[in-house]
Amino acid sequence: MDSPASTTTNSSNAFAGPTPSATAIRDLNIEARVPVRLDSSNSSYYAWMTYFSLVFREYYLTEHIDGSINGEYMKGDPEWSAIEATLIRWFYQTISKDIFHTVVVEDDGACAVWNKINALFTDNKLQRLVFLQQEFFSCHQDDSTIDDYCMRLKMLVDELHDIGVKVCDELMLSTLTAGLNENFDNAASNLTLLPEPTFQTVVVYLKLEERRMKKVKERV
Structure with missing residues (x-):
């Protein structure tokens, strides 16, 4: 059974509060936490976004997707980069193929991917x-x-x-x-x-x- 991420202190990153463990985040079963596949052909966006918002709050991941921390500056932090990779993998695992091909760009951070996916459903x-x-x-x-x-x-x-x-x-x-x-x-x-x-x-x-x-x- 998944357990909440352990917290650590790391003077090299800019988290103001508890920082999540990259290992604990990597080992989460995201399909169990977000039991929805986002598809532009149905009304799954609200549920998808709500489930992910709860995961972000539960595991202290909000700073990775709200733009409050400079992702470029944090790339040198191994823990930060590992969590970024896990978040992006989560997003790609829980969206349809057409959305994936619409948003995927090499070297995008988690915040950029999150914003692109959300924009597909909130623009226009x-x-x-x-x-x-x-x-x-x-x-x-x-x-x-x-x-x-x-x-x-x-x-x-x-x-x-x-x-x-x-x-x-x-x-x-x-x-x-x-x-x-x-x-x-x-x-x-x-x-x-x-x-x-x-x-x-x-x-x-x-x-x-x-x-x-x-x-x-x-x-x-």
């Missing part, structure tokens, strides 16, 4: 905003299950979050309700009776209602 904000809003407000259940429908909505909300647009619970609920198919007309009316409904509680309610309707059909 206006165009992405227009597209995602259209997708969000036109999202309907049609013949899909409640699980699939709600997941599509949540993934669109996550993509909007990636470009700095927060969708409140009230808007998520109204969009969810408006897009339900006609089989859920009664359930949609009953949603007003739920005390302080949230997206999560409404999803649970609708899934239970879906199960109930399925049982009724089976008895007919």
Whole structure:
């Protein structure tokens, strides 16, 4: 089982706080820590970025990717360089082939690779905003299950979050309700009776209602 990186002091590097052990970082199972493969064809960016952000905080690696330390200056530090190589390997291991070929450049530091990958999903904000809003407000259940429908909505909300647009619970609920198919007309009316409904509680309610309707059909 992976254990948190041991900390050391090293007067030759510029870390202000604890410095991670290159050996401990190298031996981490990154697929277990970041169980997501980043792909431009799906909505995996928010999860990928969130998992990596937790790893950076847990193992004192933030300075390697936030630009606060001059990577060129630190190249002479063996521990720093070893951790840089591990971080870059992690990034390449958890992205799709098309993203890899888009961002890979020889001699890039971890900060440069991290920023390039993130830029693929956060640049062109206006165009992405227009597209995602259209997708969000036109999202309907049609013949899909409640699980699939709600997941599509949540993934669109996550993509909007990636470009700095927060969708409140009230808007998520109204969009969810408006897009339900006609089989859920009664359930949609009953949603007003739920005390302080949230997206999560409404999803649970609708899934239970879906199960109930399925049982009724089976008895007919």
